[in-house]
Amino acid sequence: MTSHLGLMVVFALFVSTVFASLMRDEPGDQLRFGARLFAGFVGAGIVIGWLLYPLPL
Amino acid sequence: MRADAADRAEPASNKYLVVLIAWAIPGAGHLWLGRRQKGITFLVALTAMFATGLWLEGRIFPLGFDLSQPLVGLAAIADLGIGIPYFVAKLMGQGAGRVVAITYEYGNAFAIVAGLLNMLVVLDAWDVAEGRK
Numbered sequence: 473m474t475s476h477l478g479l480m481v482v483f484a485l486f487v488s489t490v491f492a493s494l495m496r497d498e499p500g501d502q503l504r505f506g507a508r509l510f511a512g513f514v515g516a517g518i519v520i521g522w523l524l525y526p527l528p529l
Numbered sequence: 530m531r532a533d534a535a536d537r538a539e540p541a542s543n544k545y546l547v548v549l550i551a552w553a554i555p556g557a558g559h560l561w562l563g564r565r566q567k568g569i570t571f572l573v574a575l576t577a578m579f580a581t582g583l584w585l586e587g588r589i590f591p592l593g594f595d596l597s598q599p600l601v602g603l604a605a606i607a608d609l610g611i612g613i614p615y616f617v618a619k620l621m622g623q624g625a626g627r628v629v630a631i632t633y634e635y636g637n638a639f640a641i642v643a644g645l646l647n648m649l650v651v652l653d654a655w656d657v658a659e660g661r662k
Contacts, residue, residue: 473632474631474632479585479632479635482581483635483638483639483642486574486575486577486578486581486639486642486643487642487646489570489574490570490571490574490575490646490649490650493566493567493570493571493574494567494649494650494653499566
């Protein structure tokens with residue numbers, strides 16, 4: 473897999489899984505918090521990516 | 530979520546051993562302390578994340594004190610945070626890193642962050658062993 477978006481999604485999945493397990497004790501809370509973290513990571517990545525798109529590199 | 534005072538466990542007598550085990554095998558500290566669900570989650574997620582970093586042809590940075598490349602030293606410390614998988618990968622000849630691979634930097638990020646996350650897991654295991662959680 474060489475897709476930047478795909479790898480970012482996999483990365484966000486790992487990180488949100490670990491953070492949700494660290495910061496919440498109940499499985500239901502972990503699932504909800506992890507889902508919010510995951511959505512936040514991916515959403516922020518996409519938004520920041522588009523914001524940076526016009527910049528010359 | 531912070532546990533209520535009544536829910537807190539008694540401090541473990543072998544806290545330093547818990548920390549050592551938690552560092553050596555991701556999630557093992559929580560398993561040792563009876564936090565089975567968390568332990569298994571950390572074991573699977575962190576090991577898979579580190580393995581993904583190797584699969585993406587990332588580099589396992591060597592420990593050294595080359596002052597001309599301080600970032601390599603910091604990356605090595607972060608990689609080492611994953612514990613025994615770092616040494617197993619080295620022994621298996623993995624983690625050489627192929628700089629020209631398109632996924633090289635991604636692989637580095639996966640392996641480094643897996644090590645850093647395991648350091649947080651070790652701190653959490655310490656808190657549990659202390660009876661704070």
